[in-house]
Amino acid sequence: MGEFLKNLVEVISFIAIPLMFLLFLGWGLIKKVKVYEVFVEGAKDGFNVAIRIIPYLVAMLAAIGIFRASGAMELLITVLAPVTGLIGMPPETLPMALMRPLSGSGSLGIMTELMKVHGPDSLIGIMASTMYGSSETTFYVLAVYFGTVSIKNTRHAVPTGIIADVAGMLAAVWIVNLLFR
Amino acid sequence: MLNYIWIGLILIGLFVAVGNDIIDEVQNPYRNGEPFVSTVLLKKAPSGIRQTWEGDLVAPPDYFNGFYGTQRTQEPIRQPAVISKSADGTASLTMNITDASPAWWREMAKSAGSKERLLGRVVEFSVSEDQTSARVQVVFESIRFVKLKAVTQAALDYAAIAVNIALGLIGIMALWLGMMKVAEEAGLLQVLTRILTPVTKRLFPDVPPDHPAVGAIIMNIAANMLGLSNAATPLGLKAMEELNKLNPKVGTATNAMVTFLAINTGGLILLPATAIAVRAAAGSSNPGIIIGTSIVGAGCATIAGIAASKLLQRLPRYKKAMEV
Structure with missing residues (x-):
């Protein structure tokens, strides 16, 4: 099937x-x-739309780049690692869950790395790939979509996106534990 | 909100970078100013005027790990190096850092003056009698402010990446906007829209059911579910433009826009092709095993996103932002 x-x-x-x-x-x-x-x-409009999103995309990606390069992610993982055990989430997959909404290429790299180290059919490998498929790069989508129509006040879009991401990651942890543990 | 997230990412990034660099100053993990003692197996002796020796710098892994403080490597070090003596008697060492170099030296070279090389000042150099090897003590160039350098580089790199992404969109954007225009003129979108009115009416109550925005939204969601991201983004942007035509307050996101984005960031996709491809490449016995779990995960994300957008839009602070 x-x-x-x-x-x-x-x-x-x-x-x-x-x-x-x-x-x-x-x-x-x-x-x-x-x-x-x-x-x-x-x-004809294709050019204008693409050019219009540049400032929004530069702002968003530069901030994400600074955050990633600084090593803040590692710090965040140390802080959050004790909590993940409580919900049945292997601590190795935490970087995946945190990176997914921020950067598509970053989370792809983490997923590949986890599979290389732990094997694609291990619990960690399955969970990482499920997490990758369970959400979109929220902040990239926000920047691009709002950029095209020059939206500056995003109202409840950011909390909504974060709620969706958290729900997706928790659901991924739950279903993988249910089926593959 | 995006304001705070944005400035938060930058400030946290900068503070953590400074903090990490201060810790590095104290702990000195790169051993700035300390001599690394090793042997060079000489391959090429100096000839004529130029006083240069070429060879392989070798060191046992135990010494390397002891010098840098942690388990950096398992393998014996064998690294091509060039030593050159200048007229005033001082000598310098140059190592071309490649993938074969120890990981820690590759890490150091990233923050060194030149990305492919690691330079050092030779404090002691004595060639053995048979001219085949030499004992060398070398102090490598100081590596400092690693994270701050990385942060600067990242900001510049990502700004360039952003422009590349946007420029790459021009072509497909034009292609899909052209296609959409044809579909609109031919009345195809209106037919699609009419079929799905019962669903879209509930999701986007503020949008008239026969508005062109609905057609674009349907096309975007369909493309997303099929994993056609090349088509989904242009169609989604078209949908945003159409939704913006209904926006009473330009520059502020409408309820319909946020709900639409919630569906998009949920990322419901019938075939997570990228994840499956990576799994197959990593040698999985069943790469497609994650299709079902991904649909559950993304389905939950989408439902939670739609519910959150519907609930949050009623909060007074978000309602107020919409008042003209």
Whole structure:
């Protein structure tokens, strides 16, 4: 069942984009839309959107870079390590949980490292990869998405994102312990 | 809130960096100013005017670990080095640091004057009678302010990375915006939107069900679930632009925007392709075993995010921020 689902989703993810192109353009052709002209008209905005997010992205990534390079993460891990045992979370996976919302490349590096050291099919390896799949790079998403529309007052977006991250990490710990311990 | 998180990351980063560097000053883990005693197996003797010796610097692991204070290495040290004597009699040592070098020296070279080299001042140098080896005492260049240097470098590097990411977006952004425009003109998005109205009406009560924003949101979520991040980001940004057209207070996030972001940061994905690829590369017997657990984890994150956005938006302080 799991294998079948995996293959199915894999196939879908390969053919999805060509299929979408076909559907969009084909539908447009049937509805007698001047597809080329309309496409170019819409594509014009691409440049502006990308340029608009630069200041937001620079601000966010530079702050995350400073935090990561300073060794503050190691300090945070020492402080939090006693707590993780209580919820059944191996302390080795704590850097993963903390890095996931901050940096995609950083958490990818941690996941790879954990699998190299502990093996991909160990509890730690499974938990790290589940954690990686259980959340998005929240702060990157915030910076980019709000950047495009020049939002400065983010209201409750940050607490919401953090609640979602914590819930995702706790759920990952719970389900992996339930199934693989 | 983002204000405090942002300044918090920077301030904590700077304070911790300074703290770590002060600890380094006291503990001196790089042994600044202390001579490292070892033997150089000479390969090339000086010729003509230039007084240089080339060879391999060797040291037993016990001495290396004892010198630097901890278990830094298991292997005997064998590191190519060049010693050159200048006219006034002082000698210097240069080591090209490669992946074969001891990890601790690689670490030191990162913060040294030149990233690929570690330099040292030779305090004692005596060549054996048969000219094949030499005893050498060398004081390596001082390594200090490691974390502050790293922090500076990181700030500059990440600023450049941010621009690269944004520039890389231009092409795919244009492609998907063009496609979306065609779908919109052809009425395809409206059809999609109508089918999913019962769901979107509840998630985004402030957005009219036939608004173009809904179409973009649906496309973004679909792309995210299929793991098509190249398509998801441009579609998501398009959705944000459409949502912003309904924004009564420019520059402030609306309820719909926050709910939309909660769905996005939850990261619900049917096939966590990156994690599976890494697992397969690491030699897992069943790389796909995490599909189910990831869906549970991301599902919980998404539900918690949506619930939190709906509850928090009622708090007086967030309501007030929305008043025009």
